[in-house]
Amino acid sequence: MLSLEHAQEVKDRSEKMKIDEKKCVGCGNCASYCTMGVIRVENGISVVNEDECVECNTCYRCCESEKLNTGMVRFLRRLLRRIRLRYDARMDLCPTGALAPPELEWPRTLRRDFSDPAATHESTGGGGRGTEEIKTNDVTGRIGPDEAGVVIDMGRPGTGVFFSDIEKMTMALAALDVNIEEKNPLTALMTNRTLGRLNPDVLQEKVLSAIIELQMKRSELPKVLETVDRVAKELDTVLSVGVSSRCKTDGGIPHEQVCLDAGFQPSINGKTNLGLGRRVEEAQQI
Amino acid sequence: MTNTLHRKGSAESLKHDFVIFASPSWQVPDVFVKLGRFSRICLKHSPVNMNYVDRDGTHPADPRRLQEVVGETFGMTATFDNTEALAGVIKALKEADLGISINVSGLLEEVKKCCNIVGMERHSAEQSLGIFGKTELLPQWPVVKINSLCGHGLVSFNLINRVIDEVKTERMTPEEGAYKLTKPCQCGAFNPTRAKQLLEQLRLKR
Numbered sequence: 001m002l003s004l005e006h007a008q009e010v011k012d013r014s015e016k017m018k019i020d021e022k023k024c025v026g027c028g029n030c031a032s033y034c035t036m037g038v039i040r041v042e043n044g045i046s047v048v049n050e051d052e053c054v055e056c057n058t059c060y061r062c063c064e065s066e067k068l069n070t071g072m073v074r075f076l077r078r079l080l081r082r083i084r085l086r087y088d089a090r091m092d093l094c095p096t097g098a099l100a101p102p103e104l105e106w107p108r109t110l111r112r113d114f115s116d117p118a119a120t121h122e123s124t125g126g127g128g129r130g131t132e133e134i135k136t137n138d139v140t141g142r143i144g145p146d147e148a149g150v151v152i153d154m155g156r157p158g159t160g161v162f163f164s165d166i167e168k169m170t171m172a173l174a175a176l177d178v179n180i181e182e183k184n185p186l187t188a189l190m191t192n193r194t195l196g197r198l199n200p201d202v203l204q205e206k207v208l209s210a211i212i213e214l215q216m217k218r219s220e221l222p223k224v225l226e227t228v229d230r231v232a233k234e235l236d237t238v239l240s241v242g243v244s245s246r247c248k249t250d251g252g253i254p255h256e257q258v259c260l261d262a263g264f265q266p267s268i269n270g271k272t273n274l275g276l277g278r279r280v281e282e283a284q285q286i
Numbered sequence: 287m288t289n290t291l292h293r294k295g296s297a298e299s300l301k302h303d304f305v306i307f308a309s310p311s312w313q314v315p316d317v318f319v320k321l322g323r324f325s326r327i328c329l330k331h332s333p334v335n336m337n338y339v340d341r342d343g344t345h346p347a348d349p350r351r352l353q354e355v356v357g358e359t360f361g362m363t364a365t366f367d368n369t370e371a372l373a374g375v376i377k378a379l380k381e382a383d384l385g386i387s388i389n390v391s392g393l394l395e396e397v398k399k400c401c402n403i404v405g406m407e408r409h410s411a412e413q414s415l416g417i418f419g420k421t422e423l424l425p426q427w428p429v430v431k432i433n434s435l436c437g438h439g440l441v442s443f444n445l446i447n448r449v450i451d452e453v454k455t456e457r458m459t460p461e462e463g464a465y466k467l468t469k470p471c472q473c474g475a476f477n478p479t480r481a482k483q484l485l486e487q488l489r490l491k492r
Contacts, residue, residue, distance in 0.1 A: 117472045135309040136387045137410040232419035244412035251407045266413035272397045275409030277387030
């Protein structure tokens with residue numbers, strides 16, 4: 001009971017994306033930039049649905065402050081409305097600088113860490129949502145010749161995801177014969193990797209997206225994809241799935257036929273590692 | 287990172303969309319010099335977008351001022367809108383032999399062809415299997431296509447819809463709309479050429 005009270009106290013103290021109601025003139029520009037579509041204008045003031053805001057800071061970053069006097073802008077807007085005219089600021093401006101980035105506290109900090117590319121994860125000290133996966137495979141050899149990598153981008157595109165939904169997926173996948181990428185910031189939130197359980201404190205937090213990164217024997221791929229497809233149908237969000245592998249000597253992509261046989265169509269576009277990297281030790285010898 | 291993996295479009299439209307990025311290990315000797323060379327090679331082939339790096343991290347550059355902004359520092363991501371530029375960059379990067387990992391997002395067969403022309407075979411490849419789950423939450427497909435051009439998903443559905451309205455009502459040209467949509471993207475992967483093409487198609491759609 002004490003811990004619940006403490007949690008509530010922390011929640012109350014923690015700030016969320018702020019729109020200064022003394023300054024806001026209700027132009028609604030920030031609503032257009034909101035990645036989650038959770039800013040609305042109510043009684044002439046922009047309001048954020050804080051449960052759904054992912055603290056990506058896009059509204060703040062994109063709507064530069066015009067630093068106009070609030071009283072003057074409100075007066076002009078009212079005056080123009082009377083004669084059935086309207087003044088709209090350029091869409092990437094906040095006329096009075098009413099937006100302010102908040103000071104966040106754990107676990108709400110996770111929203112920003114996963115959703116704002118400029119943020120750094122407290123857990124890993126790195127930015128972004130995932131690791132280098134195949135981007136440095138020519139140097140690390142992380143995905144071997146008989147293996148496959150799978151990345152599940154939860155909440156993408158544009159829908160966002162609560163960690164409670166992410167946990168449903170990680171628990172289903174942890175039961176399979178896969179390796180969950182250790183350096184991924186999502187893995188750092190797991191309290192039980194064998195079961196795929198996340199820290200219960202974070203489950204009600206929402207992020208723009210988070211990536212589950214897996215590595216497995218290629219023969220396991222159909223089972224993993226079937227599981228992802230099945231669990232995805234139970235979630236209140238969308239997810240984008242990617243599969244990677246080391247190419248054959250003739251440049252062929254070994255996972256392609258496996259995906260097709262399992263009933264999944266790989267895209268005609270994708271990511272290619274050109275193989276131009278060298279390991280650090282080799283580079284140092286040159 | 288799957289940032290540029292899930293870009294949507296037909297084969298024809300994706301011929302105008304290639305993202306090249308450097309993923310160095312920071313222990314590589316003279317890594318900043320090498321990234322400077324990577325940047326200059328990219329800038330020489332007229333990218334349509336790039337990011338730049340300074341002491342505070344990576345930032346988006348104004349696509350209309352890339353030579354000026356990125357030329358002073360260096361960038362790690364560059365977006366191109368044609369296969370000739372892609373082939374030129376791959377050739378130049380192979381000759382430069384920087385020893386850092388280089389990846390290309392785009393039509394896999396086109397990238398493979400460019401590699402083969404300069405006697406290379408691709409090392410690894412990644413493909414998207416599409417969108418799973420509650421897809422009824424998504425807006426109309428052209429909006430999703432534009433949204434997919436920003437790998438972090440920072441170009442909101444609302445903004446895209448607003449720009450489409452502005453373009454349809456001639457308050458904004460497709461080109462102006464494309465640059466407005468580029469602004470939220472932080473990594474230089476948003477392709478204003480493709481956004482402009484998509485906006486133009488939407489403008490003419492009934």
